[in-house]
Amino acid sequence: MELFLTGWLTSLPAFAMPLLLAAVGLILSERAGVLNMGAEGYMAMGAMTGAVVTLTAGNPWIGVGAAILAGAALAGLFAIATVVFRADQILAGLATVALGGGITAVIGRPYLHKTFTGLPRLDPGALADLPLVGGLLFRQDLLAYLGLALVLLLWWGLRATRTGLKLRAVGEDPATADVAGVDVQLYQAGAVLACGALCGLAGAYLSIVSSNVWVEGMVNGRGWIALALVIFARWNPARAILGAVIFGGADAALPRLLALGAQVPTYLLSTLPYLLTILVLVLAALGGRRKDAEPRSLGLAYIRQDRR
Amino acid sequence: MSRLSMTRIMRRSVMGMMLAGAAALSFAGASSEAEAFTLKGKPKIAFIYAATARDGGWNEAIDNARQDVEKELGVKIAVSESIPEETTAVMNAIDLYVKRGFNIIVTTSYGYSDGALEAAKKYPDVAFLGASQITNDKNLESFYARTYQGWYLAGMAAGGVTKSHKLGMLAGFPAGVVNWDINAFTLGARSIDPSAETIVIYTNSWWDPVKEGQVAEAMLDQGADVIANNLSSTAPYTAAEKRGAWSVGFQLDQSAAAPNGHLTSVLFQWQNYLIPTIKNIIAGTWEPQEYGALVGMDQHVVSLSPLSAKIPAEVKAKIEKTEAEMVAGTFSPYTGPVKKQDGSIAVPEGQTIDDEGLWNMDYLVEGSIGTVPAAQ
Known part of the structure; x- marks a missing residue:
């Protein structure tokens, strides 16, 4: 039992971190009022670019940097469409996913299935052998620690800084924010780019940290689960950590249970994220709480002349 | 889940029914007396894949064999990649090839089974081979390996x-x-x-x-x-x-x-099925098997x-x-x-x-x- 729990906890970040990073990126974008469906595409860009640059440059850290830029670059296109030209956010988001899938398939083609050495893994010896939590706390890739620190920083920044306040104001009521002197388009574009960058980092986690290879289609729906996670977290980065642990934990438990030869309802477990998201939506609707909930202007393009 | 993985599920998961399906279809399709297929004109060969040729596995193994066929026969083989596993899509690809005079067409995915059968009936003078497919006819043979x-x-x-x-x-x-x-x-x-x-x-x-x-x-x-x-x-x-x-x-x-730590890999050697089969097609001695070809180590596949x-x-x-x-x-x-x-x-x-x-x-x-x- 202890072996199972230790192994399960140690493998948790591999499943939870990509979901968490992407979800927090989406939260930034959506708190600024831009509904962003493109996570699956940004993550593919990050995963592919991370692998290709690591293979050619030979240094995984350069790969991580390139993955962040690649995710942000695709998000830049989305920002031009939705923030500058005020295109429909849902349609533009879906187009972004398709674009990300296509670009990565074409550019990544010569690098398919080529393995490389990923990021170093922390190994402080005795500490890592602590029962249960040793592996979880001390035997992870450096990017897991950096990613968690980044998420906490963004959580604090969103709730406690002036920039965070302005960003939230833009998502709640862009007209009022505009009157108060906030540059609505600048904040929205910045939030969308940050979203792309975080999703790119999430993609890099998949290819550079977890599997050391690029395979077409390897994001495999994680961008959509991150989108569900945003709703589960009620647009709060701190709650997204909890959600990522639950969503990722279920994924991580499955192979561990199967390796023990346990009878597991495989298909039921893989629907768990969606069931939980529906449950949270229902509970939120029943509770009628508005705190930290959906930004009021989410998905609406802001045009100054159209003041209500 | 991507389209590719969905179609792959379908390809593999339904293959268990291959025997029953093959039996039913080939009774409807093939005549009980086997007769050799005659190719009209010079051989012109095309391969149709459901994913990219360099996919690190299934299609790559077949594409390697395709290159061996090219070398062995001294012909250039046309390739279409990422053709969706839908009857209309594969039929479109086949139509275009046949219009350009291609007369030996190899399709490589379970999801092409119905399309290949339809095409075989539409073009009785074209030879069809189908990897991991379940339909057979007098000018169509499905094949898989043991x-x-x-x-x-x-x-x-x-x-x-x-x-x-x-x-x-x-x-x-x-x-x-x-x-x-x-x-x-x-x-x-x-x-x-x-x-x-x-x-x-x-x-x-x-x-x-x-x-x-x-x-x-x-x-x-x-x-x-x-x-x-x-x-x-x-x-x-x-x-x-x-x-x-x-x-x-x-x-x-x-x-x-x-x-x-790598002990060994189990390999497909499709060229050992494709080269003799295509040679037979060209020589006019090819008789597609009623239930398709299940080839193994005895044929070095x-x-x-x-x-x-x-x-x-x-x-x-x-x-x-x-x-x-x-x-x-x-x-x-x-x-x-x-x-x-x-x-x-x-x-x-x-x-x-x-x-x-x-x-x-x-x-x-x-x-x-x-x-x-x-x-x-």
Whole structure:
């Protein structure tokens, strides 16, 4: 039992971190009022670019940097469409996913299935052998620690800084924010780019940290689960950590249970994220709480002349 | 889930029904008297793939064989990639090829089965070959390989090196053609090390290297010291190599991903089916088999990549002996007694499983840890 729990906890970040990073990126974008469906595409860009640059440059850290830029670059296109030209956010988001899938398939083609050495893994010896939590706390890739620190920083920044306040104001009521002197388009574009960058980092986690290879289609729906996670977290980065642990934990438990030869309802477990998201939506609707909930202007393009 | 993985599920999971389907369709299609197919005009060959040619597995193995056919016959072969596995899509591709004068067309995905049959009826003067497909006609032959033969030998190698007596095998979906590989691997391992057990995990996806790597980690944590992978990604080999464990690959030689611990890979050698078959088509002596071609080691369509030098010599000798028997057609891994996981008899003593039993294999053999998920 202890072996199972230790192994399960140690493998948790591999499943939870990509979901968490992407979800927090989406939260930034959506708190600024831009509904962003493109996570699956940004993550593919990050995963592919991370692998290709690591293979050619030979240094995984350069790969991580390139993955962040690649995710942000695709998000830049989305920002031009939705923030500058005020295109429909849902349609533009879906187009972004398709674009990300296509670009990565074409550019990544010569690098398919080529393995490389990923990021170093922390190994402080005795500490890592602590029962249960040793592996979880001390035997992870450096990017897991950096990613968690980044998420906490963004959580604090969103709730406690002036920039965070302005960003939230833009998502709640862009007209009022505009009157108060906030540059609505600048904040929205910045939030969308940050979203792309975080999703790119999430993609890099998949290819550079977890599997050391690029395979077409390897994001495999994680961008959509991150989108569900945003709703589960009620647009709060701190709650997204909890959600990522639950969503990722279920994924991580499955192979561990199967390796023990346990009878597991495989298909039921893989629907768990969606069931939980529906449950949270229902509970939120029943509770009628508005705190930290959906930004009021989410998905609406802001045009100054159209003041209500 | 991507379109590609969905269609791959369909291709593999329904293949268990191949025999029944093939029987019904070919009775409707093929005439009872076999007659040789006559090719009109000079051979013009085209291959149609459902994914990219360099996909690290299935299509790449076929595309390598395509290049061998080109060299052997001195012809240039046209290729279409990523054609959706829908009847209309594959028919469009075939229509265009036939209009341009192509008369030998090879399609390589289960999902093309209906389209290929339709095309074969529409173009009786064109020869069609279909990898992992289930339809046959007087100018259409489906083909697949007896991969379980290679997996039995790979299992022997695993049984020869394991110290923990625990092996792990990753698979995609619980179809007959997947289960026959898993069970052959376990049977082969237990022929060398009777106490060996195989942890079997179906990932329920074809393309998810992150999940596959983590599944391998879970097996290693449970004490497995050989990781066998029935899927295409390299992540399980990387995971095994990092932990100093052994690995067994599939479809292509995967030793580059695990230079130290890779024991062997089970390989497709489609050129050994395609070259003679296409030569027969050109010579006018081709008679498509009523139930399609199920080819194996005796035709050298399944083989092993060079065995690791770290496999003990006496085990190596046993593997080579068994391989020779399979090539000669005198040995089947599924000659009884074969017991199921629950101890009941799957194949009685003295009998050998027939092809129908192979296609419909929906159980794991004794020595497996894990279960076949509920039938889809």
